[in-house]
Amino acid sequence: MTAERAPGAGGGGVVDGADRGDGADRGDGARRGLDARLVVDRGAFRLDAELRARPGEVVAVLGPNGSGKSTALRALAGLESLADGRIGLDAQDVTTMPTERRPVGMVFQDYLLFGHLSALDNVAFGPRCQGAGRAEARERAAELLERVGLAEYAAARPRALSGGQAQRVALARALAVRPRLLLLDEPLAALDVHTRASVRSELRRRLADLDCATVLVTHDPLDAMVLADRITVLEAGRVVQEGTPGEVAQHPRTGYVARLVGLNLYRGSARGTRVALAGGAESAPAEVSLSERWDGEVFVAFPPRAVALYRQRPDGTPRNLWRLRIEGVERFGDQVRVHLEGALPLLADITPEALAELRPVGGAEVWAAVKATEVRCYPA
Template sequence: MTEQETGSTGGEDAGAGLDARLALDRGAFRLDAALRARPGEVVAVLGPNGSGKSTALRALAGLESLAAGRIVLGGEDITTMPAERRPVGMVFQDYLLFGHLDALDNVAFGPRCQGAGRAEARARAAELLERMGLAEYANARPGALSGGQAQRVALARALAVRPRLLLLDEPLAALDVHARASVRSELRRRLADLDCATVLVTHDPLDAMVLADRITVLEAGAVVQEGPPGEVAQHPRTAYVARLVGLNLYRGHARGTRVAVAGAAQGEHAEVSLSERREGEVFVAFPPRSVALYRERPDGTPRNLWRLRIDGVERFGDQVRVHLDGDFPLLADITPEALAELELGGGVEVWAGVKATEVRCYPA
């Protein structure tokens, strides 16, 4: 059995953190995924809409029942434990703070539910608000807080129950674009101070790359890739992950310095040249910025050259992203000046070239 099939972490901290295999059915959709997180580790679950991210989070929280598998937290099997008894704190996408309570009593709510007295619960809440830099807002109600402040109150409320597992559901989605960057940085600092395992669900690759120590990618209810953010970004294994990190990705068979790649358009084969020798099934990837476009076949031909058709053009930061179709579909990023100079538009045929040294190749 593979590590994913058993749900085992294989690490020395497996018994102290989260070790789960989540299998459940919701109509035609099936989730079957292993998730693990060590104490103090932040694991981001990334995936497209409908991939099972939120379902996985709800299952960990006890809000969804498993058909198979188990959830072990700190060495304790909590699979059938009621949600209210689980040592789990959760921050919802919209924070769900109680509007009729001030920040202090919002944070004290969890300890009170666990049986703590009013004075003890409020003392714990005050300490957490102090840690979050919110002591002066203890008497403020949620409506008077900024988005970032409300998020910190929600985080303090989740931590007030002293969880062994912290669950974050799209923690930055409720913020406007101007607030996200600063709140993201602050959240990373807060998470770095925690000693519990943290599972963060997001569809935003930047959130995952900045906040997480490790990334698990879900597609159609299954784990398709996992690893440190840098490893996932450098070596995507599905088209979805490649799009997230901005790479052209293909799978093929390498023989020496050439890789035969199945063309998506007509089922034909295109070839990619490498700067080093490889053998067997591989992925090849290169960034759109490494693609040069020409109206005429260039002299001093680069090692990789394909005749393609422009399928679309869009603004991409200070560049222009060109979508190219044909036997070897790809993306190219060029300057607006280059776009105007080449007089490129929909349906125009161009030559696309990539240097062999720009191509990454790794085992499939």
């Protein structure tokens, strides 16, 4: 049997020192977090996805461009009408609730701070819109600025803030309305590469102190792996995979996810210790032994670093060996990534020295070998 190659402002609160997910374990029926089915029709595109997030939990939504990530976020915020489905927050149906009344806070990709207002008044804006008096709103804003470490910047205008500081003000503004659902739209996209790592770690600490459900939309797998408790992957408007960051990284189920986590991924039919793949190639999965056999549809995956390349057929009898054609070469960190086509299209990461020994030219053929112990197998 052959197989395909699998070629990616509203209300809640802040509790100091609260454990993530604490609200989900209290037995309090009103603290269920987010439970939504989102159906949105936009011409030829249709989003039909279920999203859930417990109180105190961060769920990252990943997907390629056009997968429906932004549409899902806008629907949760009330900025996109549903054709079907519902949005439940802490056992309350907010599907038809006006946008301004939803207990939802949102941090936009570019933060959208009011340039003519101080940091303090930016944060106080939401409570003022909810009817709080000026003194009460500013007091709440001051408390939140102190909580995010920006008390000394209360009088600063947005143009005087760094990217990381602006993000913290935007987060404080979203939390000032005491949301039960926090939405983050590409929260690190506006930052330069030099500040992203530190701001990512800081945001992780801030999110760990929240007891509202949080949904994070991102195209960056590192953001999702670091910030999220669970990941939901959208492709073409549908959920194709979900789980903890570890589960998603170790067991990708689509080519998009495999590329995100840096694995070669294939689907095939297993019989014993052999898996039949597209084009007649076969692979011996590492997890299979004579006493534990695989049968049926499975995925097999292995990292590009596990692939060894040879100009001549290697000695011995490697259990995974294919004659393939070099289609391209690119720099990849301190390694070289080689794109190979043939019976088993794959990526191989080798050293520049190993590449020099191969002396590849366009269309050159090489032998690719992978140890059985490097191959991961799991049910499809």
